[in-house]
Structure formats: structure tokens, C-alpha cells
Amino acid sequence: MNAPELYALRERFNSDRTLLCFNGPISRSLIEEIGKALKNYLEQEQAQPRAATDVFAVYIEMTQNIRHYAVTRGFSELDSAATVVIARDDLGRYVVSAGNSVEPEDGQALLKAVESLSGLDKNALKALYKEQLRKPRDQEAATGAGLGLIDIARKSSAPLSATLSHTIGQRAFFSLSVVI
Template sequence: MQQLDLYALREQFNQRQILLCFNGPISRSLIEEIGNALRNYLSAEDAPPSAAMDVFAVYIEMTQNIRHYSRDKGWSEQESSATVIVSRDDQGRYVVSAGNLVDTADGEQMLASVHSLAGLDKVQLKAAYKEQLRRPRDAEKVSGAGLGLIDIARKSSEPLQASLQTLTEGRSFLSLRAVI
């Protein structure tokens, strides 16, 4: 195995303004620990309280969705891995990105949901959120890409972005990006 150049990786993280990066199997306790580290970092950086709360909420929503999805699928630890990055863009805004392995059909459905939300303004997103809240929940049905995704879109300062990279055996890698 080739030795990793940590200095070059560090320089790339600094250049891309990456504040936090995680790649691997994700558990409830790990989500909590990384969340605490993120909260402390945002506090030390004197992030505006509303931005810090939104970044934290989006991070939690994305990572919990990945964890629940993998658990519902009954996937192994390796299949349940996630990649999560919190960074800053050139305008100083926070960017929360998360990706994970999905069944391709589920990923395509998620892309469609993200694209439909991308066309909505703040007033329409609020109305969609309220409408979703009023819908009866079917306890037997997995409810992916519902209220949580709308909430992420509401907290974002620009439309959500998602991509799907097709892998093998009906699986793909789904990436979701929110700018706060």
C-alpha cells in the first residue's frame, strides 16, 4: 500500500477550507461525537448562532438519514460507510456534504426529490414543509426524502445539489450538498 502524504492532504484540506471530514462506518455515537466537535468548532470560529444551528441541524439530518437507510437495508459495516465533509466556500458560507452507498433506484428517487425542491423558493419550501407535516405517516413505509430533506432545503441559502455515481450490482453512490 502506498504511503499517504498527510502534509499534502492537510494542504488540500486547507486550500478547500475543509473544517471537518469523516469517511467510514457511521454509528449513532459517532454522529454525536462528530456533532459535538462540529458545534465546538463553530463556536470557536464565532459563527453566527443561526448559521451554527443550521449547519449542525443539516449535519445531523444528513448523517442520521444515512445511518437509518443503511440499517433499514441490513447492510454490513463496509456497505454502511459514509463520507461527510463540512467546509467553507469562497463567500464564507458553510457547505455540508454527505455521501453514501444506495440502491440505484433509491438514489434516482432522491435525485428527483432534490431536483423538485431546487425549483422552489423559500415561500414554496415552507408550504411544502407544512403540507408534508399534515400528511399521515404510514408506519410500515420507509419515508425517505420527506420532511428532513425539505428542512435541509429550507435552511440552505441556495438550491440543494445531488449527484449519483453508478457503481455495480444495482448500487450507486449518492452525494448531497447543502450551502448554509
Template structure:
């Protein structure tokens, strides 16, 4: 096995304005540690507290969604996440991806496409409706508010992609701009 081209990787990070990148199995403690590093970075950049909180919240939501999906699906490799935070032209982009079952990924892409067609008022109404909806006692995850909240905070529609990788598996990626 040859050594990785770290300089080439660094150049790519510089070109794409990547501030943070992680690729590997994600755990609760790792989410927390990376989150602390992100918080410290955002604080050092003197980003407004509201914007820093939105970037941090998007990171937490994306990584916890991956962790919850991996636990509930029992899909091998679903806990291996790629997470990137980048900064360009005054905006922060938080993106994350992992392996999913094709049907699960398609449903998620459709849901996110629906959010992309909504304006801020419609997203707020949807959020409030979901908030009032009784929570399923058997649900493994939350009330389903996280994606709606990210869509509300995003400065442009969230971008979701699904890449089929065979054997009823796909790689799902979601990106939010703040």
C-alpha cells in the first residue's frame, strides 16, 4: 500500500475551502469531539452566534441522523460517514453522507425535494404541524423535525443525492448551506 498524497489532499481542501473533513465510523463520542472542534473554529472566526449555532446544529443533525439510521437499519457500513464543513463566499456548507438501502435513500431524496419546493412560510407551517403531531411511541428517532428545521435554516434549498452502488445499496449525501 502506497502512502496517500497528503499534499494533493491538502490542495483539494484549499481549493474547495474545506475546514473540516471526517471519513470513518461515527460514534456518539466522535460526534461530540468533532462538534467541539467545529464550535471552537466557528468561535475563532467570530461568526455571529446565531449563524454559528445554525452551522453547529446542521452538523449535529446530519451526523446523528447517520448514527440513528445505522443503528435502526443494521446495515453493514451505514455507520461509516463522510462529513465535510466548508466556507465559501460568506456561507458555510455542511455535508454528510453514508450508505443506505436504495428504497430508504429514494424516500429521503423525495422528502428533501418536497422541502426544496417550499418557501420559508410553508416550511414554518410544516414545522409547527409536525411539532403538534403526536409522537410515535415506538419510533427509534425523534419527531422528524430535524430535516424540516435544517430546510428552514438553509440559505438555499438543501441538496440531496443518491448514488446506486449495487446490491440494493446506495450512497446518500445531504448538503445544507448556511
């Protein structure tokens, strides 16, 4: 990337009110370091405590899910890359977006899950969360108890937004945006 392209990227970030952006392979220590930077930024911006906590929690949940997925699928470093953007929208709300390469069938399942959660109000999400919490956890399952996406939806002030872009090759790119 040359200097004029970098300047154009900077202008785009400023125009889109991008606070933090990351693109590349994501490790546990990198998640932690970006999380520290995010916390510092939110403190400097004097974000409302509840909003700051929710932004941080959603960032952590999304990035840990991406890392866990890539590890369990045995993805290469290139395929385990994540794209994470935290920005402000026109109303001043925080928007946490993250995306990663997925197997197309996994991406379709995620889209379906997001779609089903997006139609629920806060009370229904709370009830679903409690119901999921009471279910016995399948010890053979490759994932957690299934609470993460529900918790993200509970923290969101707007319906979750997800896309699945088919890429060249056998994988797809799943993106999730959460408004806080």
C-alpha cells in the first residue's frame, strides 16, 4: 500500500467514525491487547459505563468465537484471520463488527441463528438466555453452551445484522454487526 492509498484509508476511517480496526490472524494475546486499547479509548472518550462494558464484552465474545472456530476447524493462519471494526453510527451509538472465513454450511447456520434472534424483543431474549442456561451442556459439543450469541443480542440496542459473502474457493466470509 502506498502513501496516497493510506491517506484515503485514513479519510474513510474518519468518515465512517472508525475508532478501532484490525485485520489479520488473531491470537489470544492479540485479543487481550486490542481489548486493552479499546478499554483505554472508551475511558478517554468518557463513554457511559454501561455502553463501555457492553462494547468490550461484545468485542471479547466475537473475537474469542472467531479464534475458537478457526482453531477447532484447523484453519491456516490466512484462513484464521479476522476483521474487526469498532465505530460510531450517525446516532452516536457504538457499532462492533467482526468477520471471518467460515465453512459455508456453518455460515448458513449462523445466519439462521442471527435471524431468529433478531426477531426477539428484550424479554424474549432474556427468557431464551435463561432457558439455554438451564439446558444440560453436551460434553461432546465442539462449542460452548450456546449463550454467547444470545448474550450479544441482549446487549444490542438494534437487531443483529449478519451477512455471508461467498468468496473464491471453498469458504465464505461471515460478518456480524452489533449496535450498542
